[in-house]
Amino acid sequence: xxxxxxFCYYSSQLVPSSSGPGRWPLxxxxxxxxxxxxxxxxxxxxYKLNQMFFERLQHDADxxxxxxxxxKQHDMRMGCFAVIGAVKGAHIAFYxxxxxxxxxxxxxxxxxxxxxxxNVSEIEGKISVHAHIKLGYEDSSARGGHLLEGTxxxxxxxxxVALEGEQLQRTFDEVTGLNLWAFEKNPY
Numbered sequence: 001x002x003x004x005x006x007f008c009y010y011s012s013q014l015v016p017s018s019s020g021p022g023r024w025p026l027x028x029x030x031x032x033x034x035x036x037x038x039x040x041x042x043x044x045x046x047y048k049l050n051q052m053f054f055e056r057l058q059h060d061a062d063x064x065x066x067x068x069x070x071x072k073q074h075d076m077r078m079g080c081f082a083v084i085g086a087v088k089g090a091h092i093a094f095y096x097x098x099x100x101x102x103x104x105x106x107x108x109x110x111x112x113x114x115x116x117x118x119n120v121s122e123i124e125g126k127i128s129v130h131a132h133i134k135l136g137y138e139d140s141s142a143r144g145g146h147l148l149e150g151t152x153x154x155x156x157x158x159x160x161v162a163l164e165g166e167q168l169q170r171t172f173d174e175v176t177g178l179n180l181w182a183f184e185k186n187p188y
Contacts, residue, residue: 045181047078047163057156063087063116064149067158068129071120076162077127083116085156090135092145100177104148111135113156114142121168123179128170 053074057066067081088110093102118131133151134144170179 045166045168047165050076050079050162050164053160053162055158055160057083057085057153057158059153059155060088061153062149063133063151063153063156064129064131064147066153066156067118067131068120068127070158070160071129071162072127074162076120076160077122078165078168079120079160079162081118081120081131081158081160083113083131083133083156083158085113086154087111087113087135087156088152088154089150090133090143090152091148091150092133092135092143093148094145095178097176102146102148105143105145106150107135107143109137110154111137111143115144116147118147119168121170121181123170128179130170 055070057063063083067083071077071079090107090111091104092107093104095102112135114134114136116131116133118129120127120129122128131147132144133147134142136142169182171182172178173180
């Protein structure tokens, strides 16, 4: 089995751990940054926090475009976000893994945004917002999926985090049929 370096987070520093999997130092100061990638080909990127911000989104605006425009206006090309609020109607999609295509759904009724999270990176030099949304309805049912243009805001508040570091780029992945984060080389 290939040996990989484990990383623990100690008092604001990344330090290698020779303890091995399942043997993280158990002190109050210790936080495990991530165990992803220990026995697979998963890739991690580490970024510095540039700034955090809050933004009230405009009534009747398109939710996906409003998020994209905020990041563009402030020249933030990488980050993550969460949105709460309500929509008048939604356009969401489910990705069919076998057919490698999105199946989209228009929902023409008001809903609460139970959760909307996503990230911002680039595709071919342009800002790309990738978001998923979960919506709650008057009868307590819920629906969710990939957020698409056409989701109309009733009221919404965005919490965003801009990141700095090597720009994350999305490129087409043959295996999944999706635009996924690309990497130059495996850091392990």
